Amino acid sequence: MNDIDITALELSKKIKNKELTVRQVVESVLERINEIEDQIQSFLFIRDKEELLLEADNIQEKINSGELCGVLAGVPIAIKDNICTKGIKTTCASKILENFIPIYDATVIKKIKEAGMIIIGKTNMDEFAMGTTTKTSAFQVTKNPRNKKYTPGGSSGGSAAAVASKIVPLSIGSDTGGSIRQPAAFCGITGMKPTYGLVSRNGLIAYASSFDQIGPMGNNVSDCAALLEVMSSYDEKDATSRKINDYQFTKGLIENIAGMNIGILQNDFDNTLENTIKKALIHSKEMLEQLGANVSYVSLPFTLEQALSTYYILACAEASSNLERYDGVKYGFRAKDYNNLQQMYQQTRTQGFGIEVKRRIMLGTFTLSSGYYEDYYKKALKVRNKIKNQLAQIFEQYDVLLMPTAPVTGIKLEECNDNNPTKHYFSDGYTVIANLAGLPAISVPYGYDNNGLPIGVQFVGNCCEDKKVIQAAYTYEQKIKGQQLKQNINSKR
Amino acid sequence: MENKKTQYETVIGLEVHIELCTKTKIFCSCSTAFGSEVNVNTCPVCTGMPGSLPVLNKKVVDYAIAVGLALNCNITKVTTFDRKNYFYPDNPQGYQISQLYHPICTNGYVTIQTDSGERKIGIHELHMEEDAGKLIHDEECNCTYIDFNRSGVPLIEIVTEPHMSSGDEVIKFLEKLRCRIQYLEVSDCKLQEGSMRVDVNVSVRKKGDIKLGTRTEMKNLNSFRAITRAIDHETKRQIELIEKGDQVQQETRRWDDGKGTSYVMRSKEDAKDYRYFPEPDLPPVVISNDWINAIRENQPEFREEKIDRYQKQYNLPEYDSRLLTESKQMAQCFEQTTLLCNRPKEVANWLMVETMGLLKDRGNDSGKIPFSPKQLADLIVMIDKNIINRTVAKEVFERIFYDGVEPVSYVKEHGLAMVQDDDSIRLAVEQVIKENSQSVEDYMAGKTRAMGFLVGQTMKAMKGKADPKKVNQLVEAYLKTLTNI
Numbered sequence: 001m002n003d004i005d006i007t008a009l010e011l012s013k014k015i016k017n018k019e020l021t022v023r024q025v026v027e028s029v030l031e032r033i034n035e036i037e038d039q040i041q042s043f044l045f046i047r048d049k050e051e052l053l054l055e056a057d058n059i060q061e062k063i064n065s066g067e068l069c070g071v072l073a074g075v076p077i078a079i080k081d082n083i084c085t086k087g088i089k090t091t092c093a094s095k096i097l098e099n100f101i102p103i104y105d106a107t108v109i110k111k112i113k114e115a116g117m118i119i120i121g122k123t124n125m126d127e128f129a130m131g132t133t134t135k136t137s138a139f140q141v142t143k144n145p146r147n148k149k150y151t152p153g154g155s156s157g158g159s160a161a162a163v164a165s166k167i168v169p170l171s172i173g174s175d176t177g178g179s180i181r182q183p184a185a186f187c188g189i190t191g192m193k194p195t196y197g198l199v200s201r202n203g204l205i206a207y208a209s210s211f212d213q214i215g216p217m218g219n220n221v222s223d224c225a226a227l228l229e230v231m232s233s234y235d236e237k238d239a240t241s242r243k244i245n246d247y248q249f250t251k252g253l254i255e256n257i258a259g260m261n262i263g264i265l266q267n268d269f270d271n272t273l274e275n276t277i278k279k280a281l282i283h284s285k286e287m288l289e290q291l292g293a294n295v296s297y298v299s300l301p302f303t304l305e306q307a308l309s310t311y312y313i314l315a316c317a318e319a320s321s322n323l324e325r326y327d328g329v330k331y332g333f334r335a336k337d338y339n340n341l342q343q344m345y346q347q348t349r350t351q352g353f354g355i356e357v358k359r360r361i362m363l364g365t366f367t368l369s370s371g372y373y374e375d376y377y378k379k380a381l382k383v384r385n386k387i388k389n390q391l392a393q394i395f396e397q398y399d400v401l402l403m404p405t406a407p408v409t410g411i412k413l414e415e416c417n418d419n420n421p422t423k424h425y426f427s428d429g430y431t432v433i434a435n436l437a438g439l440p441a442i443s444v445p446y447g448y449d450n451n452g453l454p455i456g457v458q459f460v461g462n463c464c465e466d467k468k469v470i471q472a473a474y475t476y477e478q479k480i481k482g483q484q485l486k487q488n489i490n491s492k493r
Numbered sequence: 494m495e496n497k498k499t500q501y502e503t504v505i506g507l508e509v510h511i512e513l514c515t516k517t518k519i520f521c522s523c524s525t526a527f528g529s530e531v532n533v534n535t536c537p538v539c540t541g542m543p544g545s546l547p548v549l550n551k552k553v554v555d556y557a558i559a560v561g562l563a564l565n566c567n568i569t570k571v572t573t574f575d576r577k578n579y580f581y582p583d584n585p586q587g588y589q590i591s592q593l594y595h596p597i598c599t600n601g602y603v604t605i606q607t608d609s610g611e612r613k614i615g616i617h618e619l620h621m622e623e624d625a626g627k628l629i630h631d632e633e634c635n636c637t638y639i640d641f642n643r644s645g646v647p648l649i650e651i652v653t654e655p656h657m658s659s660g661d662e663v664i665k666f667l668e669k670l671r672c673r674i675q676y677l678e679v680s681d682c683k684l685q686e687g688s689m690r691v692d693v694n695v696s697v698r699k700k701g702d703i704k705l706g707t708r709t710e711m712k713n714l715n716s717f718r719a720i721t722r723a724i725d726h727e728t729k730r731q732i733e734l735i736e737k738g739d740q741v742q743q744e745t746r747r748w749d750d751g752k753g754t755s756y757v758m759r760s761k762e763d764a765k766d767y768r769y770f771p772e773p774d775l776p777p778v779v780i781s782n783d784w785i786n787a788i789r790e791n792q793p794e795f796r797e798e799k800i801d802r803y804q805k806q807y808n809l810p811e812y813d814s815r816l817l818t819e820s821k822q823m824a825q826c827f828e829q830t831t832l833l834c835n836r837p838k839e840v841a842n843w844l845m846v847e848t849m850g851l852l853k854d855r856g857n858d859s860g861k862i863p864f865s866p867k868q869l870a871d872l873i874v875m876i877d878k879n880i881i882n883r884t885v886a887k888e889v890f891e892r893i894f895y896d897g898v899e900p901v902s903y904v905k906e907h908g909l910a911m912v913q914d915d916d917s918i919r920l921a922v923e924q925v926i927k928e929n930s931q932s933v934e935d936y937m938a939g940k941t942r943a944m945g946f947l948v949g950q951t952m953k954a955m956k957g958k959a960d961p962k963k964v965n966q967l968v969e970a971y972l973k974t975l976t977n978i
């Protein structure tokens with residue numbers, strides 16, 4: 001029996017109905033880790049078995065007594081390693097935070113603990129979430145469970161792989177330019193970036209503050225909606241937190257898109273969009289029409305290159321500042337050989353950061369420097385505002401947009417090297433749009449290409465219309481289920 | 494040199510940092526208490542822990558608006574924060590959250606009285622920012638510790654236009670600024686303790702020149718005296734350089750008050766590029782007219798207004814009005830005491846002479862008055878009603894000041910009230926005259942001074958508790974009866 005080969009919601013139902021105990025669930029997670037984690041390497045840290053079992057028993061008691069009655073009580077979850085967990089190492093997959101143990105829980109961690117979910121461990125990622133392959137991690141290389149020659153995508157590659165390899169039914173990622181959706185697409189799972197401000201960033205180690213957003217990753221839209229419902233809240237500790245009327249996202253799980261106006265993105269990113277993905281979109285259009293939606297092609301008034309440049313200028317600028325606190329003074333790594341303060345800073349940061357992080361810090365430092373600020377940072381800020389306004393106009397006509405999650409179905413591990421550092425930046429082209437404008441977007445599996453690699457498509461909605469996005473994705477997912485047999489991960493091994 | 498000096502004029506602008514006395518820090522809820530054990534008032538935010546986020550303390554905005562209004566500034570309707578990036582161990586995030594692009598207040602002024610009349614000193618801007626931690630160097634272990642208690646304490650920085658031309662004007666400006674801020678009760682503005690920090694920008698130019706000379710910035714000025722000395726010294730230094738045919742270098746200098754000279758801290762070439770950019774963690778602060786009006790309505794009556802009113806309403810001399818309003822506590826004590834006893838001049842005298850004298854003796858510059866208006870009013874009423882005389886009143890006042898006694902009960906308990914019935918005074922007079930026949934004879938012989946001695950003796954016999962006027966009358970009357978015989 002593999003208990004985890006079911007969805008989170010089914011799992012918690014079985015726990016509630018006493019078909020399964022929380023202890024059994026945790027044991028089965030650990031068993032699965034033993035089976036597969038060596039090959040996938042999705043976790044940077046896995047909690048102690050005894051500790052987990054003790055916690056499982058505690059939660060079981062609370063479920064039995066009725067103290068815990070949430071829909072995800074007793075469900076195991078994996079957390080991306082850039083989210084602070086009190087007493088548990090949080091490294092951002094960087095040498096500079098190799099032994100850093102936070103003294104506080106991120107707001108999302110508090111929320112999932114309150115919901116009775118069990119944190120299994122911390123997942124691998126691109127260093128400081130900078131990357132699209134999870135290969136910039138300072139510690140290990142995570143493989144795509146669908147095809148181990150491929151990366152799981154990034155930066156939340158570990159969180160995606162942990163779900164795709166059926167270790168946990170749910171995980172938490174963070175999405176700055178596509179870091180939840182792209183690995184979700186590459187690993188054939190569902191991942192959602194909510195509206196900016198819906199999930200508190202308090203305790204999320206910042207990469208680019210005005211883009212970063214925490215979101216759920218899981219096997220299907222329902223699980224993601226349930227997790228988002230648990231995670232989201234207005235938080236006084238995050239000044240960019242957003243107050244909305246209704247946080248019940250599972251209400252969006254309605255299988256109906258009749259009459260919905262859906263736009264399918266026509267912009268072809270530098271003609272690099274793979275043919276299979278193009279075909280998937282055309283097929284998706286037919287399916288959505290069959291479901292009663294009004295589907296039409298839409299061209300964005302800006303190019304994806306413009307969106308991408310804007311994103312990289314602004315995100316790197318913010319990153320260069322956000323990462324200044326890693327100076328060896330207060331916590332984390334400090335270089336050993338130095339004669340003065342300046343050398344301590346230089347050596348610590350030279351030895352502590354990986355190449356991609358350094359590259360982005362330098363890019364960001366450059367664009368903020370006097371003499372360049374106007375031409376780069378300020379201009380990019382203007383373009384971002386323009387893009388926001390243009391998208392707002394588009395959403396006057398459309399309920400949701402459908403577009404590829406990534407222009408390719410996968411990136412081979414061997415193709416990741418430092419010879420062509422910006423080669424993979426383009427793979428963020430479709431995802432950064434939602435981050436630039438703070439919009440909700442969810443990547444759902446369409447099917448597989450000829451190499452057996454998953455294809456993901458994303459629904460993007462207007463600001464705060466997360467429920468509508470969930471509704472569209474859920475309806476689409478139900479339709480897809482009938483069309484295509486899900487590939488069994490176990491048979492691939 | 495001296496006559497060369499008259500050909501030049503000095504141009505001075507100031508950057509004044511003021512620590513606001515909010516209960517909690519600007520971006521977290523840690524206490525701002527001064528003098529706590531190291532790193533006690535800290536949290537993930539003010540120590541720059543990964544993942545922590547700043548949340549603006551609205552009280553800081555209230556205070557900044559109040560100061561801005563007091564300095565006749567425009568209040569920015571949508572004000573934003575910016576990050577000032579630099580590496581230094583006292584700065585835990587690697588950047589200071591400050592305001593560059595849209596500071597909360599701009600374009601104000603302060604008027605000062607100078608020898609050449611009234612002058613307007615322009616305020617370029619006022620912005621909010623956070624203070625840094627404190628480095629503690631340990632010589633013994635050759636290492637440095639960091640205390641983050643001060644990290645995140647709210648500051649406002651006031652930048653003036655270069656409108657001042659002498660140390661004297663700078664001091665007048667700072668005194669006025671400090672007085673206004675103290676009246677607002679948003680800071681105690683102590684230079685020595687660092688709750689007010691002044692950086693002075695000085696340049697010189699030939700009189701009549703329109704173009705400003707190259708300026709230098711002077712730091713580490715811990716008293717008004719140091720500021721005046723540093724300005725004089727820097728003016729002289731710059732004139733000498735120019736007279737020698739050299740150029741003034743744009744640089745930051747550090748004043749050494751002990752040695753009476755300054756040193757280069759940072760030259761222009763070392764000037765840092767702070768890479769300011771909008772703080773993405775803090776949304777813009779929208780300041781409504783209602784918000785501004787609410788603060789405007791709560792603004793206190795400032796010193797200049799009080800000086801005017803005291804002369805009109807209480808008929809006090811200008812001198813008294815100025816002295817009483819130097820601190821808000823004193824002015825409030827004056828007003829409340831007067832309200833209770835309705836004797837403005839009497840209250841003014843007690844405050845200006847006795848109170849200020851004792852405060853000075855005590856050497857406490859907090860200006861805190863250790864008694865309530867009621868205590869002083871009760872004392873004044875007792876004098877008025879002839880219950881105690883002035884000599885006793887002064888003694889009682891000291892007990893009020895040092896021990897906080899209630900004057901009415903104190904006078905009663907210690908039997909200090911004046912003896913009111915004439916018979917007992919008359920008895921004392923008779924006794925004194927009987928015992929001092931020589932003085933009586935002197936008086937008879939026309940030595941009128943002898944009467945003073947007899948009055949004094951009677952007062953002594955009454956233990957000072959008689960009304961001297963009454964004693965005088967009775968002694969005189971008694972002596973008259975003697976001469977008539």
Ligand SMILES: [Zn+2]
Nearest residue numbers: 521523536539
């Ligand atoms: Zn704090």
